[in-house]
Every structure is written in structure tokens, then in C-alpha cells.
Amino acid sequence: MSQPEFAYEADPALVRFGASFVKSEAFKLLFREGMALVEDTAEYLDGAGRADSSRLRRSGALTYASESMRLTTRLMQIASWLLVQRAVAEGEITAAQAQREKDRVRLASQEASVSPQEFDELPERFRELVALSLRLHARVVHLDTLIAQAEEAPRPRRLASPVAIQHDLLKMAFGASQAAR
Secondary structure, three states, rough: OOOOOOOOOOOOOOHHHHHHHHHOOOHHHHHHHHHHHHHHHHHHHHHHHHHHHHHOHHHHHHHHHHHHHHHHHHHHHHHHHHHHHHHOOOOOOOHHHHHHHOOOOOOOOOOOOOOOOHOOEEEEEEEHHHHHHHHHHHHHHHHOOOOOHHHHHEEEEEEHHHHHHHHHHHHHHHHHHHHOO
């Protein structure tokens, strides 16, 4: 008794989430938001952040230095992801090339490295930038997961004709001996 045949292949008529998202206004807004956060953070760390960190006690200054490195790493991961996705949207690279690029730029989650008490001792503006970067990072990781799943998921398509499928279903329902009569 034969089973209906299925093949898994991408249906070119399907709209892929990644391809549609990176060309949307929502992505453009996310891109501007991410790049603005990178710029704001760089401006703060190079300016007021230096003055703020110089007023911290030694342990606070060490915490600030450690967390600022984590902050800049997180923002560089976000910026890299955004730039790759924009390149896909503008047709500079394919979605498949973007997926391969993920091997170089990992959106690694970062666990808290300091206690809440130590974090609360850091300058207020710095804490705000860290919080904004963490929220943006979580959004980007979520979108990246959705895009990857949508791009990787095969879509089932029947290869047999509708008549052959019905014939096979009858064979399965009544057995090969009954269908042959």
C-alpha cells in the first residue's frame, strides 16, 4: 500500500517574514533607533561618562569599566545585525548570505555580571543606556529568531495529482485488495 508522496521545498509564492520585515517601515524605525542608541552611548562614554566615572569609588570605577565594555559589545552586535539586515533589504546580499554572516556576529545573551546594589551605584545615565541596550538586544534576538525560523522552515507540497492522492487514500481506507476489485 503506497502512501501519498510529500516533498518539502520552499514555495516561491510564500511571503517570507525576514524578506518582508527588513523592507518594512518597522525595520527602518528599529534601524534608526539602534543606530541612535549607538551614537548616544558613544557620545556619553566619551564625554559625560568619563566625568561620571571619575567620581566613583575604586570598586564602582571597576564596575563601570566592566559594564561599559559589555555595553559597547552588546551595541556592536546590535549594530552589526542591523547593518546586515539592511544590506539584505537593499539587495546587497541575500538572506542566505545574511544567515552565514550570523556565524561571525553572534547575538550572545549576557548575564548580569554585577549585583543589583553595585549596578545601582553607577551613574543614572549609564544605567539608562544599559537598560535601553538590553531591551533593544532582546528585540533584535527575538526578530533574528523569527527570521531564521521563517527562512529555514520548509513548506510541504504534494507531488502527486489530486486524483492520485484520492486513489491512495481509498487504498489506505479499504486496503489494497478492495481497491483492486
